[in-house]
Amino acid sequence: MTMKRILLLAILILCSLGVGKRKTTWVAIGDSITYLNDHLDETGNRLTKGYMTQFTEKFPDVQYINQGHNGWTAIKIAEQIETLGLEKADVYTVFLGTNDWWHGNAIGTLDDYKKNTGTGTVCGAFRIIINKLRQLNKKAKIILMTPLQRGDFVYINSFKNNAFGSYNQKNGQSLEQFANALLSIGEFEKIPVVDLYHDSGINQENMVNFKRLKDSKTGEYKEYKYPDFVGVPFDPQTDDYPYPVEAINMTYDGLHPSDKGNKIIAEMLAKARLR
Numbered sequence: 001m002t003m004k005r006i007l008l009l010a011i012l013i014l015c016s017l018g019v020g021k022r023k024t025t026w027v028a029i030g031d032s033i034t035y036l037n038d039h040l041d042e043t044g045n046r047l048t049k050g051y052m053t054q055f056t057e058k059f060p061d062v063q064y065i066n067q068g069h070n071g072w073t074a075i076k077i078a079e080q081i082e083t084l085g086l087e088k089a090d091v092y093t094v095f096l097g098t099n100d101w102w103h104g105n106a107i108g109t110l111d112d113y114k115k116n117t118g119t120g121t122v123c124g125a126f127r128i129i130i131n132k133l134r135q136l137n138k139k140a141k142i143i144l145m146t147p148l149q150r151g152d153f154v155y156i157n158s159f160k161n162n163a164f165g166s167y168n169q170k171n172g173q174s175l176e177q178f179a180n181a182l183l184s185i186g187e188f189e190k191i192p193v194v195d196l197y198h199d200s201g202i203n204q205e206n207m208v209n210f211k212r213l214k215d216s217k218t219g220e221y222k223e224y225k226y227p228d229f230v231g232v233p234f235d236p237q238t239d240d241y242p243y244p245v246e247a248i249n250m251t252y253d254g255l256h257p258s259d260k261g262n263k264i265i266a267e268m269l270a271k272a273r274l275r
Contacts, residue, residue: 021061023061023062023063024061024062024063024090024091024275025062025063025065025088025089025090025091026052026062026063026064026065026090026274026275027064027067027086027087027091027092028064028065028068028092028093028095029077029086029092029093029094029095029129030067030069030093030094030096030145031068031069031070031071031072031073031095031096031099032068032070032071032099033050033095033098033148033257034050034051034067034068034095035066035068035070036050036068036256037050037051037052037053037066037068038050038066038068042070043252043253044156044157046156046245046248046252046253047252047256047257047258047259047262049259049263050257050262051257051262051263051265052064052266054259054262054263054266055270055274058270059270059274061275062091062274062275065089072096072099073100073103073105073122073125074094074096074097074099075119075125077096077129078124078125078126078128079125081129081132082132086132086133086136087136088136088137088140089136089137089140090137090140090141091140091141091142091143091275092133092140092141092142092143093145093194093269094126094129094130094133094142095145096147097122097175097178097179097182098147098148098150098175098255100122100178101147101173101174101175101178102163102170104170104171104173106122106173107121107123107173107177107181108120108121108122108123108124108181109123109181110123110184110185110188112124113188114127114188116131122178122181123181123185126182130189141191141274142189142191143192143193143269143274144182144185144191144193145182145193145194145196145265145269146179146183146193146195146196147178147197148196148197148200148202148257148261149165149166149175149197149203149204150163150165150166150175150207150255151166151207151208151226151251151254152164152165152211152230152234152242153253153254153255153256154242154243154253154254155253156243159236159237159239159241160236160237162234163255165230167226167227167230176197179196179197192273194265194268194269194272196265196268199268200265200268201264202250202264204226204227206249207226207249207251207254208226208247208249208251208254209225209246209247210223210225210247211223211224211225211229211247212224212240212242212243212247213229213232213233213234213242214233214239216233221240223247250264
């Protein structure tokens with residue numbers, strides 16, 4: 001066999017093994033749900049595989065870059081967009097909005113997006129974010145993700161960090177309004193929106209199996225299902241953590257998706273043709 005044929009055979013073998021094949025680069029921009037994918041210890045190891053890990057295990061030709069920022073809002077991401085170190089990528093996902101709702105940030109209108117009015121509203125912030133992504137790679141695919149519905153949240157590492165669920169409004173705004181604003185932006189820009197709020201099946205009934213709280217009459221702990229736990233007091237100073245392991249369902253703490261919840265997110269991203 002000649003040297004030329006040997007080299008050709010070697011190239012064919014390498015190609016068949018996938019060596020040198022370029023991977024699709026995915027930058028995932030988000031808040032704690034994205035951040036926790038690579039910080040499992042901060043979940044008490046209740047989470048073992050976030051949505052990015054689960055997606056790339058199924059599609060190994062995709063490699064992700066985690067741009068999740070714990071506790072950040074869309075407005076803060078927009079304000080800090082030039083300092084995040086965002087890289088050129090083939091695909092960008094933007095999964096924000098739940099913290100904007102909790103902090104009472106103004107949603108704004110589609111006109112705020114169209115007119116690029118700045119970070120005074122969430123819609124204006126999304127225009128800044130999307131402009132930056134297009135600046136990095138005008139050919140990149142951009143996928144928006146609406147916030148998930150959320151139950152009563154109690155942070156596993158600090159009980160004082162807690163919040164009521166999206167069954168109530170915050171600052172006169174519903175979380176669904178934030179989801180609908182992103183749907184409007186997606187329709188205007190003709191970019192896909194993974195509508196986790198409406199289509200994931202993650203809702204108040206299955207966020208957790210129950211919330212363990214003290215019965216005000218007996219002082220004994222009782223396992224309350226939604227909506228029975230709404231309005232039942234929780235004292236972070238004296239009460240036990242209300243979500244023992246057996247309470248885990250779609251979330252492990254009322255807000256952050258469990259492995260089961262993250263699997264649904266990964267599957268919906270696959271349907272949106274992330275890769």
